[in-house]
Amino acid sequence: xxxxxxxxxxxxxxxxxxxxxxxxxxxxxxxxxxxxxxxxxxxxxxxxxxxxxxxxxxxxxxxxxxxxxxxxxxxxxxxxxxxxxxxxxxxxxxxxxxxxxxxxxxxxxxxxxxxxxxxxxxxxxxxxxxxxxxxxxxxxxxxxxxxxxxxxxxxxxxxxxxxxxxxxxxxxxxxxxxxxxxxxxxxxxxxxxxxxxxxxxxxxxxxxxxxxxxxxxx
Ligand code: ADP
Ligand code: AMP
Numbered sequence: 001x002x003x004x005x006x007x008x009x010x011x012x013x014x015x016x017x018x019x020x021x022x023x024x025x026x027x028x029x030x031x032x033x034x035x036x037x038x039x040x041x042x043x044x045x046x047x048x049x050x051x052x053x054x055x056x057x058x059x060x061x062x063x064x065x066x067x068x069x070x071x072x073x074x075x076x077x078x079x080x081x082x083x084x085x086x087x088x089x090x091x092x093x094x095x096x097x098x099x100x101x102x103x104x105x106x107x108x109x110x111x112x113x114x115x116x117x118x119x120x121x122x123x124x125x126x127x128x129x130x131x132x133x134x135x136x137x138x139x140x141x142x143x144x145x146x147x148x149x150x151x152x153x154x155x156x157x158x159x160x161x162x163x164x165x166x167x168x169x170x171x172x173x174x175x176x177x178x179x180x181x182x183x184x185x186x187x188x189x190x191x192x193x194x195x196x197x198x199x200x201x202x203x204x205x206x207x208x209x210x211x212x213x214x215x216x217x218x
Contacts, residue, residue, distance in 0.1 A: 001026055001080040002105060003212070004087070004096075006182055007113030008175045009168065010120040010127065011197040012204060014136050016113070017084040019205055020212075027076045030084040031064055033134050034071060040131070056162055056170035058088055058178055065095040072099060088179045093186075109212060110186040113197035113204075117172055124168050128157040142201060190216060 001024055005013040014030055021028035035053060038046030045067060049059045058064075068086055071077075087093040100106060115123075126139040130150035137144045137157060145151045162171065186192040193211045197204060 001082075001212070002100075002107050003081075004083045004107060004110040004186075005085070005113065006088075006110060006179065006186075007197060008115070008117075008120055008179075009171045010124040011113040011115045012123070012201065013084050013113055015142065015201060016204055016208055017082045018136065019201075020208060021082055023209075024080070026080040026082060028082045028084055029068070029071055029077075029086070030134075031068060031086040031088075032084075034067060035059060035064075038067075053162060054167075056167040056174060058174060061089055061091045061095070064088075065092060068092075068096070069099060072103075087182060090181055090185060093182055107191055109193055109216070110182075110191045111208065111211065112183050112186075112192060112194045114194060115196070115198040119198045120172065121165060121168055124163045125165065127163055128159055130155050131158050 005017055007013050017028040035049050039050045045063060048063060052059045087096050128137045128139060130153060132155035133150060133153045135150055135152050144157060148157055150157055183192060195204065195207050195211060
C-alpha cells in the first residue's frame with residue numbers, strides 16, 4: 001500500500017497515519033517528524049530547516065525532496081508506505097512522481113483530510129507529543145493513559161513551539177496557498193479521496209478503511 005495524506009496542520013493526518021500503519025503493517029513517513037529529529041540532532045539539514053519551521057513556513061523544496069529520497073532508500077519501504085505531510089507543493093508532487101517511476105511504483109490513493117479552522121486551532125492548542133518516540137496525544141480528545149508522560153516510552157510529553165496560535169494561523173495560510181493546489185493535481189490523476197477530519201478519531205479511522213478498500217473511480 002502506497003498512500004499520501006494531505007491536509008491542513010492539526011486535521012489528524014499523523015494520528016490516522018500512526019494507527020493505519022499499525023493496522024496495515026506498513027511504515028509511516030512523516031517529513032515533519034524527520035525534520036524535527038534533524039533539528040534536535042543539529043544536523044546540517046536541521047540547522048537549515050529550523051528557521052522555516054519556527055516561522056510556520058515550508059522548508060525549501062530541494063531540502064525536503066532530498067530528505068525524502070534518502071528516507072525511501074531504506075528497506076522498510078519495500079512493503080509500502082504512508083507519506084504524512086509530503087508532498088506539500090506541486091514541485092514536491094512532481095519529484096515524488098519521478099521517484100515512484102524510478103522505483104516502478106505507483107500511488108494507490110491520496111487522502112485529503114478536511115476540517116474548519118476553529119477545529120484545527122482547538123486541536124493544535126491541546127496537542128502534546130513525545131519528543132522521544134513521536135507518539136501524538138491530545139489533552140482532551142486523546143489523552144495519554146500515563147498523564148503527562150508518553151504511554152509508549154515514558155518520556156515527558158511536550159507542546160510543539162509551532163503550535164502557538166499565531167504560528168498556527170500562518171501555517172493555515174501557507175497550506176491554502178502552497179498545498180491546497182495538490183487536491184486538484186491529484187483529482188486530475190484520479191487518485192484523490194476527501195475525508196471529513198472533524199469527526200472523532202475512531203470514526204475517521206473507519207471511514208479511511210472504507211475509502212482504502214473501495215475501488216478507485218476511473
Ligand atoms: P496533523 O498530523 O494533521 O498535524 P495530528 O494527527 O497531530 O494532526 O492531530 C492534531 C491534534 O488533534 C492531536 O493532538 C491529536 O491527538 C488530535 N486529533 C487528531 N485527530 C482527532 C480527531 N478526529 N478528533 C479529535 N482530536 C483529534
Ligand atoms: P508537520 O509536522 O507535518 O506539521 O510539519 C511541521 C513543519 O515541518 C511544517 O510547518 C514545515 O515547516 C516543515 N515541513 C514538514 N513537511 C514538509 C514538506 N513536505 N515541505 C516543506 N516543509 C515541510
